[in-house]
Structures are given as structure tokens and as C-alpha cells.
Amino acid sequence: MRKIRTVVLCVIVLVELAVAGKIKADFDKDADFSSYRRYAWGNNLEASSGAGKLTVLGAIEQEMEKRGFQKTDVEHADIIIRYQVATDTDLNLNASVDPTYAAVGGIPVNGATVWYSGLGAVSTARYLKKGTLAIDVFDVRQHKLVWSVSATDTIHENTTKAIKQVSKVVSEMFERYPAKVQN
Numbered sequence: 001m002r003k004i005r006t007v008v009l010c011v012i013v014l015v016e017l018a019v020a021g022k023i024k025a026d027f028d029k030d031a032d033f034s035s036y037r038r039y040a041w042g043n044n045l046e047a048s049s050g051a052g053k054l055t056v057l058g059a060i061e062q063e064m065e066k067r068g069f070q071k072t073d074v075e076h077a078d079i080i081i082r083y084q085v086a087t088d089t090d091l092n093l094n095a096s097v098d099p100t101y102a103a104v105g106g107i108p109v110n111g112a113t114v115w116y117s118g119l120g121a122v123s124t125a126r127y128l129k130k131g132t133l134a135i136d137v138f139d140v141r142q143h144k145l146v147w148s149v150s151a152t153d154t155i156h157e158n159t160t161k162a163i164k165q166v167s168k169v170v171s172e173m174f175e176r177y178p179a180k181v182q183n
Helices: 002-022 050-066 159-174
Strands: 023-027 038-041 079-086 132-139 144-152
Touching: 023 159, 050 079, 050 159, 132 159, 144 159
Parallel strands: 038 079
Antiparallel strands: 023 144, 079 132, 132 144
16 A cells, blocks of 8 residues: 555656646746736737637636736736747747837836837847747836746647646646735
């Protein structure tokens, strides 16, 4: 009986390690995640299908709601969320403007003028392998990335199973969010 328990425990640990290996997260240790209450969407590099887009958006919004966040417009947001999906290519490099919108009316950073946002590099680039979902969270006031998480998996071909799979993966990704769930 003891051997069976040991084997079952080892299998559980190995399964958890396999799942953890698919998800990578990093965050700014100096960011005050407890001060963030409102979020807005940035420019996403979305899934090629409308159903895929709605599935990812819905899963992220559900996780944000669980954590006590309120969705708002960019002008009133504490953070901006942007996601990227690589579904049909092996390489996905995305360059996009500053997600805090400093260049077009967001809160200006030091050195900003009417003609220059004050940010030397306002774009981001990321290598994404096929089957990867990446979520980035940017602090609007500080104009910087504060949390980034990515997950790589093969999506199930059955639509119903794929929706459940994406929701589960996004939930596992948000388990790595630095702040606790608000009750």
C-alpha cells in the first residue's frame, strides 16, 4: 500500500512539473500589484479565428474579475493588458506602440514633448513558438511592463474541448499573478 501511495504521489508531482514547464512567468518585484484595480485592453496580436479571440478574451476577463479588477477605458485604467497568440506559425515577432499610450495622450513620462513620447524604444518584440499564448500587463502610470506570462501547448482540435483547454491554461497562468485574489 505504501508503494502505491509513493507511486501515485510521484506521478502527481511529475504531472504538475510537466504543466509548470509549459508556463513561464516573470514580474517586476518593485511593482505594487495591490494598487491595481482597473484594467483596459491594449493592442492584441489575436488568434486568427473569431472564436479563438473570444475564448482568450473571455478567459482573461474571467480571471481578472476573480481578482476583483474592473474593466474600464484606457484613460481610467491602472494597468493595460495585452495578449499575443501564435497559432499558425513557428515564429511570431510583434512590434507595437507603447501600450500605455504615452505618445497619444496617456500620462507623459519624463522628457516627453508634443513631438516625442520620451520613450526611447516604444515597441516590444517577442519570439513565440507555434501554440503559445503570452499575456503582458503594463503599469499605466509608470509606463512599464510589470508582469508577463506565457504558455505553450497543442490546442485540441475539438472546439468544445479547446475552449475548456484555453480556459484552464489561462487560469493556470493567472495562478502565477503576484497579487492574491480579492474577495
